[in-house]
Amino acid sequence: MHEMGIAGSVLDAVHQELQKYPQHRATKVALRIGEFAGVDPDSLQFCFEALVKGTPLEPLELEIEWCRPKDGRRGDELELAHLELEDAQEAVA
Amino acid sequence: MNRVAIERKVLSENDRIAEELRTALNGTDTLSLNFIGSPGAGKTALLERTLESLPRHTRAAVLTGDIQTENDANRLRRYGYPVRQITTGGACHLDARMVETHLRNWIETDLDLLLIENVGNLVCPTSYDLGEDAKVVVLSVAEGEDKPLKYPGIFRKAELMLLTKVDLLPHVPFNPELARENASRIHPEIEIIETSYTTGAGFDRWLNWLASRAERKKAAGKPSGEAVTTA
Numbered sequence: 001m002h003e004m005g006i007a008g009s010v011l012d013a014v015h016q017e018l019q020k021y022p023q024h025r026a027t028k029v030a031l032r033i034g035e036f037a038g039v040d041p042d043s044l045q046f047c048f049e050a051l052v053k054g055t056p057l058e059p060l061e062l063e064i065e066w067c068r069p070k071d072g073r074r075g076d077e078l079e080l081a082h083l084e085l086e087d088a089q090e091a092v093a
Numbered sequence: 094m095n096r097v098a099i100e101r102k103v104l105s106e107n108d109r110i111a112e113e114l115r116t117a118l119n120g121t122d123t124l125s126l127n128f129i130g131s132p133g134a135g136k137t138a139l140l141e142r143t144l145e146s147l148p149r150h151t152r153a154a155v156l157t158g159d160i161q162t163e164n165d166a167n168r169l170r171r172y173g174y175p176v177r178q179i180t181t182g183g184a185c186h187l188d189a190r191m192v193e194t195h196l197r198n199w200i201e202t203d204l205d206l207l208l209i210e211n212v213g214n215l216v217c218p219t220s221y222d223l224g225e226d227a228k229v230v231v232l233s234v235a236e237g238e239d240k241p242l243k244y245p246g247i248f249r250k251a252e253l254m255l256l257t258k259v260d261l262l263p264h265v266p267f268n269p270e271l272a273r274e275n276a277s278r279i280h281p282e283i284e285i286i287e288t289s290y291t292t293g294a295g296f297d298r299w300l301n302w303l304a305s306r307a308e309r310k311k312a313a314g315k316p317s318g319e320a321v322t323t324a
Contacts, residue, residue: 002185002186002216002217002220002221005184006103006104006220009104009106010103013099013101013103013105017097017099021095021097024095029099035246036219036249036250037219037246038216038217038218038220038244038247040216075249076246076249076250078102078103078220079100079103080101080103081098081099081100082096082097082099083096083097083099084095084096085096085097086095
């Protein structure tokens with residue numbers, strides 16, 4: 001169940017990234033996971049939702065791009081890709 | 094709505110520590126191997142016979158990981174080499190920080206060989222770089238020939254597959270050729286050695302592999318990295 005640790009690392013990265021955008025809140029974080037990375041996407045999704053629930057990041061979504069070793073992909077990716085942000089003031093309004 | 098690129102590894106902190114470990118181990122020409130296999134695959138027995146068979150002058154040490162108990166370290170200490178148990182307390186894998194912590198302030202002389210026995214698990218340890226030169230996957234004939242297909246990540250990343258307990262082949266429905274074929278489908282360059290702790294079969298070849306891998310590292314004089322192929 002190392003997916004819990006990985007989910008925690010993803011959230012750490014989100015927190016770090018948000019420090020650069022103090023007027024924004026994150027709505028989605030996207031990952032690339034290769035089929036040889038040794039990570040179960042369903043389990044990671046479950047752990048991610050469990051960690052986000054009840055925190056200021058809720059309802060942050062996790063988007064997973066599943067990578068096979070072709071078209072320039074290695075197949076062992078476990079990488080953050082991007083973060084989607086919205087203006088925190090607009091979100092409140 | 095704004096989209097900002099992050100573009101970095103999820104386990105970047107682990108990878109940073111692993112790279113520091115790799116640099117330190119390269120500085121002393123220490124060959125480090127990360128053994129990964131299911132519980133019961135024979136990792137500890139393999140290391141016992143390996144320690145027993147190493148040339149006397151070899152400066153070797155072992156880190157052995159388990160969720161609980163010092164049992165494996167106690168077994169391995171009988172061979173006269175420094176051994177430390179890493180008890181993860183529930184974690185299903187070793188990470189680079191655990192290795193770094195357990196190596197710190199431990200052995201004062203430079204090592205020729207550092208053997209790291211991961212927690213018994215074919216999935217989770219695959220994701221964590223420990224600063225090793227190579228991952229070695231351990232598969233026993235008491236398992237299924239299709240393990241490489243079911244758990245492709247570790248077979249893809251491992252430089253070597255050790256097929257253990259081959260003395261049991263007359264008694265178990267295991268087809269070693271099919272296992273080899275499956276491993277090669279996932280990782281065509283993987284090397285495979287059949288071994289038996291009980292009879293000692295294959296240990297000459299395994300020890301030769303160790304010696305030549307250590308020589309290759311010394312000759313290269315630089316990080317050899319992981320064995321992932323870029324298809």
